[in-house]
Every structure is written in structure tokens, then in C-alpha cells.
Amino acid sequence: MTDAALSLTVLGADGSFPGPGGACSGYLVECAGTTVWLDAGSGSLANLQRHTQLAEVDAVVLSHGHPDHWSDLEGFYVACRYFYELSGIPVYAPKGLAGLTTGVRDDGAFVWHDIEEGRSESIGALRLAFSRTDHMIETYAVRFEGAGRVLGYSADTGARWELSALGQLDLALVEASFLSDKEDTVQHLSARQAGATARAANAPRLVITHIGPTIDKAAARAEAEAAFGGPVEVATVDTRYVA
Numbered sequence: 279m280t281d282a283a284l285s286l287t288v289l290g291a292d293g294s295f296p297g298p299g300g301a302c303s304g305y306l307v308e309c310a311g312t313t314v315w316l317d318a319g320s321g322s323l324a325n326l327q328r329h330t331q332l333a334e335v336d337a338v339v340l341s342h343g344h345p346d347h348w349s350d351l352e353g354f355y356v357a358c359r360y361f362y363e364l365s366g367i368p369v370y371a372p373k374g375l376a377g378l379t380t381g382v383r384d385d386g387a388f389v390w391h392d393i394e395e396g397r398s399e400s401i402g403a404l405r406l407a408f409s410r411t412d413h414m415i416e417t418y419a420v421r422f423e424g425a426g427r428v429l430g431y432s433a434d435t436g437a438r439w440e441l442s443a444l445g446q447l448d449l450a451l452v453e454a455s456f457l458s459d460k461e462d463t464v465q466h467l468s469a470r471q472a473g474a475t476a477r478a479a480n481a482p483r484l485v486i487t488h489i490g491p492t493i494d495k496a497a498a499r500a501e502a503e504a505a506f507g508g509p510v511e512v513a514t515v516d517t518r519y520v521a
Contacts, residue, residue, distance in 0.1 A: 281308065282309070282310045284307075284422065284424040284448075284520070284521040285307070285309070285520045286307055286521070287306040287308070287516070288305060288517050289301060289306055289315075289326050290302045290303055290319050290322040291512075291513035292490075292491050293453065293466075293489055294455070294488075294490060295346065295491065296319075296491070298491075301319060301324070301325055301515060302319025302346040303322070303341075303346060303487070303488055304316070304318055305451070306326060306329055307422055308330075309402075309403045310402070310424065310425060312401060312402030312403040313330055313335055313336050314338070314339055314401055315337070315339070316341075316420065317339070317347045318347070318348050318350040318351045320346065320349045320350055321350070323357075325515055328516065332364075333364060335354075336402055337368040337370065337401045338354070338369045338370070338371075338388075339370045339406070340369065340370065340371035340372075341417055341418050341434065342372055342415055342417035342434065343372060343374070343375045343378050343416070348375065355379075355382045355387055358387050358388075364387065366386065367388050368391055368401070369389065369390050370391045370393050370406075371392070372392065372416045373394075373416075374416075376388075395409065395418075403424050403425070404423065404424045406421065406422055407421040408421075409421070409439070409443040411432065411433055411434065412437065413433070413434045413435050417435065419443065420433065420444075427449075427521040428445070428446065428449075430450050430479075430481070431451045432452040433453070434453055434455075434488065436464075437461070437471050437475075440475050440478060441476055441478070441481065442478060447479065447481045448482065448521045449483045450479065450481035450483065450484050451487055452467065452472040452476055452484060452487070453467050454472040454488065454489055454502055456468050456493060457494075458470040458501055469498035469501040469502040470501040470502065470504070471505070472505075472506075473502035473506035474506070483511075484508075484510045484511070485510070486498060486499070486510055498512065499511075
């Protein structure tokens, strides 16, 4: 796709494990010919190939080391190394994530870059900045700037991190793992909390994601909309959003 707009295509939106026919966290961020695969949860690699060629992926960004956000990197490595003969693909991830992989060799197919709080990176037409969230392990939310627009991705987080840490956004993609009855039991946001943090950040548009496969998505949307004060969309595989 050569569209100059900053856009996000959902490759997977299930939280923690993929539901029937679903896929875990994975998103395609595109802008002016730049293609970034954001999180690589199980099932997202297959869906990625419906929207772009693997050889066209300019970089991979992984928010943290929980497998539902990176496990398909293993298959991507095999495809790049043995089928497409690609090398030098940048992978941006928290320090140590490379050591979690079992089938990814240090042979030049990937070039790993550590991400950390406050760090910024440029990937083609995109400018990225990272903010550490409130999660069980080192996890980073990501701000994408491109074509004069801004997209913010919360990654996984508890309520002690706020979306406003990413600055003013045009489109917010925020995790909403559970309904409000599970608040404060784990370091994840409920749909209500997702709506509240997006409203506090003055985000004009909100898409909720990482919803557990057993959670009623209509109920999650209703909770998020009540807290956000406006319409909320539920991330759906193959849906493309323009920031």
C-alpha cells in the first residue's frame, strides 16, 4: 500500500490467547510507503500476509516479552531466513526479549534494537516514541507520528499508567482486557478504564483491543463508551483505521 496517510490495520486483537479463528495482538502500521509490524502475537503472521508482502516489512516493534505479543516472530524469522533470504530487518523490543526466542539465530536476519522509556526512533516516514507502562514485565506503549497525524498504542498496562503519557493523539488503540468487575485484580485495563484514560488524554477517537476471548465484546464497548463519553470501536481483524 502506498497511501500517504498514517493507518493501522488489525492483524490480531485477542487478549492473552487466541479465541476460535482469532489471533493475538498484532497490527500493521503504514505511512507513505513505510510498513511496521507492531506486536507479533500468535496468528498475526498469517493475517499480516493478507495485507502486505513479508519482504515489504520495514521493521518489527514488540511492546514486551509476553508470548501473546511476540511468538509469531519465530515464524517470521524462518520465512525471512530460509524462504525470502532477507537480512538486516530491524526489530525494536525491550532488552532481553531476543533471549526468549528459541528458533531465531544471531545470523544477521534480524538486527535488534533495545527500546526504553523516553527513547525515540525514526523508521522511514514514521517517528516513534516509547513510554513504559504499568505491567508485570517491562512493557512499552508506542506513539507513532507520520503524515502530520499521531497514533498511540497503550500495549498492556495497569491503571497506574495513563495514555496522556503519549501526548496528544488523533487515534488511540487501548487494551481493554476485562470488564470492570475484574479491575485491580491484574495489571491490565478494563474496558471502563480504557475509556477513562482515553478521555483524560483528550483522544478524539478510541479503538479498544486485547479483549479476552471469553469477554462479551458488546459489554466491553458499552463500558468503554460510557467512560469515554462517545463512540468506541472494537478492534476487529482486517479492519483498517486511518489516524
